[in-house]
Amino acid sequence: MKKRLVIATLLVIVSLSFFGVPSPDQGRVLAATTTTQNNQLAVEAKADQLIQTGRSLIGKATYSNSEYKPTSPYKFSCATFLMYIFGENGVDLATYNEDYMMQQGTYVARNQLQKGDLLFFNSKNTSNVPDHVAMYIGDNKVIHMADPKQNIVISDLDSKPYYKDNYVTARRVLPSLLPSNPATKGDSIVELSYDLMNKVTMGNVNDEKAMKFTGAGFVNYVYKKNGVSIGSTTIKEQMNQGATVSRANLKKGDLIFFSNAIGSSTPGFVGIYAGDHRIVIPNSNGILTRVLFVDYYDQRFLTAKRVFTEKSAPVVVPPTVSATSADKLVVFATSLTSKVKFGYVYDEKSLTFTSAGFTYYVYKNQGIDLKSKLASQQAKIGIAVQKANLQKGDLILFSTDNKGTNIKQTGIYIGGSQFVSLSTSGSVLKESLNSDWAKKNYVSARRGL
Template identity: 75%
Template structure:
């Protein structure tokens, strides 16, 4: 369980450049406790923790310990921290670091007798200092899963099995509530989620072309905010830094813009990033869209300012109250009754039951007394409240792209429960599909709750 080696070789192999700039000594014990979940996303937290545990267990016997090489393909090689970073990343949660010290500064302190699945536990073998040299994930029943050492590799250990787990225990952090969107999601969280979803789907360069999904760093930022109803109106970084209101580092919220210079002390910005919560930032540049933590020396030294360019009240709102007394079952039942009857067409004809995808959802909800107001998918995606994919309920509106980008909204669906949805396909008919299909995974963008 010795301390991982912070080497240039490791940084290059994982693609994080100067990410590990050295440990930061902190006092990990805080007086607050993670006994309350103000984000109201406990159901999603528990579901995500189970996914993390399943992924971690699936790697037992397939990975070996290495504190100098990160290999995220079989045969896998991990340190204790990069193992956890990998399983979180595989389940859509970004820790943005494989540094135990930085992990220990995320989330919320949780007492040892209040641990829940998904919490991170930190240990220190050395008798002096405050930096941890080992991290594990709690899986319930007083057990943790971790990349233990070169002899054991990935194992599940009972916290009472060895004196080590008591004598070397430092602290525990609950990261899942804040690393996942709230329920309902805030506007800042929808911006962050879309930025993450686009990481592997856009090409970075010197031009901005939304149709080809090619962007400069500032063009990417402008696109993400525009598609979430926030008009920056410029791709010039100096002009972007003039927008909104200045916020301090202590008051950063998801969706804030952060500006960095190229030369220490300069007031001229060279890089813009999106704040993703818990000290994480999404940095678009010519090398791609990267994730980092603000603890890294580079970002500490080159930080200029942060700007808040929207308020939650600036989100498009429905001016007419949407009925909440109609059960979602009625929506799903009525939509299902149109299978074999409704047809796709570039028109809106109730008599002939011919609609576009969004025209169909407009018609279904209208029949149940709910006015979606628009027959265009991208406009329907602005009403109601955002819903995290893990928290979908019957009757929620789903929004998809049709070009495998998962970004530009062009299609709608109605969630039926049990991971199924109804959608009027451009192929001509109303179809029931699973969200686990390749098409749905590649094209899913977001969901809204209008009931």
């Protein structure tokens, strides 16, 4: 599974919004906790995205149990279909095996299903090992890659005896596969690992400028970018760092060490624990994601190390604004299509701007001061928001060299995985975050400007 899956990362949608003039009690400090209400809102929003992606593939994909083709004409099995739609929406299942999927998340009773839950079936009805998986979409219905005749369909769970007679269990993977609220350092480490999947070259050298790394060098780079100094690019030395952690107590960001051969005590490669049994493995084949209970990794597990501690610092909530204000910002930004010109100046009379000048002008028009007309400086305003939890009006930051590191260009998220930006071609363009350019150049996003 070499396809890049954009990590599983979603901050909880907070009931407070993020723009406008603060009232006396706004900008206050809140404890770093997740409320049940906000957590449910985040799950529902993510589930709706998954359902929309799944529906969009009806009639465009065919069943294949031997080939995975994530581009048109699509080919999926029941499991790779779900792996794809979750991955396209920033949630990494890290496996195309139904049995391994069934070991993730938490158990949910059949009479308590909610959108986004995974349902497992066994057509042979001889064991609890599933051979089919579907996703619940509400109203007693599931979407799934059914078989070679039906392909992707939406089925009512009462429409056929199959769904009752062959039902095994259901698992809730939202929000367990999503980041914490607020995001922890472990979340940030995992997110950067995912973001770099198609932006680094693996080999026998470590060259940060060229973005070339060994496995241990990649780990050292990712942690350094998150303020954690490992100080070594060799696996043996990294295994001597930090505190030993039992396998039962793993947390996001822990280092996991494996041998190359069963029974050996010599570390052969290192992985980053991504939460809920998932691991990020940098090796000669690239940056891969897997689940820890696969036999290969289970049998070669040596130890795990925790090389940093999370700080329980309070979270400062930015000034609030209604969702309507974000809508107004997006409407204004899109209204400038064909009116704005690109240039290395900032001229409101002629509407001539750089990309960062364009975002500065749009936010200014809505009463928001980005403080600078430079992309790199705008990246310091507000708070970081993870890619999987983008909301209308968020500022998006890009590189321009396909490496996703140095911020050179800005855009404004308008919803539906789309953003607008002023291109060097001289016009305001509406583009998809799923385009090759956006995937290669996405760096980060900011909110609470």
